[in-house]
Amino acid sequence: MPHPYVLLSAAVSLDGYLDDTGPERLLLSGPADFDRVDEVRASVDAILVGAGTIRADNPRLLVNSPERRAARLASGRPEYPLKVTVSGSGDLDPAARFWHTGGEKVLYTSDKGAERARALGLAADVVALGPETDWRRLLEHLHDVRGVRRLMVEGGGRVHTQLLTQGLADELQLVLAPLFVGDADAPRLFGPGVYQGGRLRLVETRAVGDVVLMRYEPTAPGTGALPTAADHHWLALACELAARCPPSRTAFSVGAVVVAADGTELARGHSREGADPVVHAEEAALSKIGPADPRLAGATVYSSLEPCARRASRPVPCARLILDAGVRRVVTAWREPDTFVAGADGSAVLADGGATVVVLPEHEERAKAPSSHLTGR
Numbered sequence: 001m002p003h004p005y006v007l008l009s010a011a012v013s014l015d016g017y018l019d020d021t022g023p024e025r026l027l028l029s030g031p032a033d034f035d036r037v038d039e040v041r042a043s044v045d046a047i048l049v050g051a052g053t054i055r056a057d058n059p060r061l062l063v064n065s066p067e068r069r070a071a072r073l074a075s076g077r078p079e080y081p082l083k084v085t086v087s088g089s090g091d092l093d094p095a096a097r098f099w100h101t102g103g104e105k106v107l108y109t110s111d112k113g114a115e116r117a118r119a120l121g122l123a124a125d126v127v128a129l130g131p132e133t134d135w136r137r138l139l140e141h142l143h144d145v146r147g148v149r150r151l152m153v154e155g156g157g158r159v160h161t162q163l164l165t166q167g168l169a170d171e172l173q174l175v176l177a178p179l180f181v182g183d184a185d186a187p188r189l190f191g192p193g194v195y196q197g198g199r200l201r202l203v204e205t206r207a208v209g210d211v212v213l214m215r216y217e218p219t220a221p222g223t224g225a226l227p228t229a230a231d232h233h234w235l236a237l238a239c240e241l242a243a244r245c246p247p248s249r250t251a252f253s254v255g256a257v258v259v260a261a262d263g264t265e266l267a268r269g270h271s272r273e274g275a276d277p278v279v280h281a282e283e284a285a286l287s288k289i290g291p292a293d294p295r296l297a298g299a300t301v302y303s304s305l306e307p308c309a310r311r312a313s314r315p316v317p318c319a320r321l322i323l324d325a326g327v328r329r330v331v332t333a334w335r336e337p338d339t340f341v342a343g344a345d346g347s348a349v350l351a352d353g354g355a356t357v358v359v360l361p362e363h364e365e366r367a368k369a370p371s372s373h374l375t376g377r
């Protein structure tokens, strides 16, 4: 099920704290960065904070610039983004500023929490997600019911930690502020948890006044059938590679990327790459990795089109090459049509060989575009 694009936003001190332990909220950003945050808020459909942040900071979470609000209205969006919070207990102060400023509000909570929230008379749409509050269900609800396509998450640490460790964050916008907190009891941005093993991708650094903004993208593939945000990023790259294929009237244009479990890219390839007029994308990518590479066993192959089950040009189809390489997870955007091979079912070959195949139809249109002269679409 589709999720919104999830952008985590936070500021930390040089010693890695989100706040101090005093009663007032610690201001980590300067005026220029608060204005940047205002701009990001104005660009999203919804802003989410955890119940802990409402209790600690009593935030309003508004778009402060009248010009930005006017631009939202002019483009047919509500003046303010939807404000979202999450609470297991439902125990929130009905007088908190969160409920009484800005536009619409929604509280996601458990069945028990919903009873409490309704008894308190919170001025919000209260959505009970079952006995526990599950982040995937919450994101699906925001996407499908509330129409949220971009979600900004402004903390606190417990919320950020869960979204990152569950592979649900598309991007982290981290601001480093030039001051120290120096109190071990102060809240940290990320708590203990199982994080991705390898390195995140640094996509931007920018000085904003006296703070530095760093933007990162998580890179680790998911495990099994559950897609992570990074799965979407890698599949989007495979679709980009498909667009680079030399055109053909007799074969699809496909891109492929092989990624280790820790998020390290092992190889990439595309159809008819280099001097080989019949090479397939997965074949081109796998040929660049040593067959004894131990990372293949935990790797994911991203292929813009389902790996082939049969082919005329070479004896071994890509589904078999993938299994023979030891890879047991494949993420793809669309199933092979009958254009060249009737009843091709690479996914069944992979599944029979013990691999998990994940299809992400959100990417289908981009994956098909370079082959539209073959499919008639």
Ligand SMILES: NC(=O)c1ccc[n+]([C@@H]2O[C@H](COP(=O)([O-])OP(=O)(O)OC[C@H]3O[C@@H](n4cnc5c(N)ncnc54)[C@H](OP(=O)(O)O)[C@@H]3O)[C@@H](O)[C@H]2O)c1
Pocket (backbone or CB within 6 Å): 009, 010, 011, 012, 017, 018, 019, 025, 026, 028, 049, 050, 051, 052, 053, 054, 056, 057, 086, 087, 088, 089, 090, 091, 109, 132, 133, 134, 135, 154, 155, 156, 157, 158, 159, 160, 162, 187
């Ligand atoms: N520097 C920054 O950029 C920044 C930004 C935001 C916040 N902060 C700071 O962060 C601190 C607050 O962080 P925090 O970690 O204590 O709180 P938090 O992450 O804002 O909220 C935690 C609360 O959210 C609810 N929650 C979280 N995950 C849940 C789940 N899976 N299911 C149900 N409910 C869930 C729970 O509420 P219930 O307890 O009601 O069940 C939990 O206690 C404050 O000091 C604040 O100043 C700093």
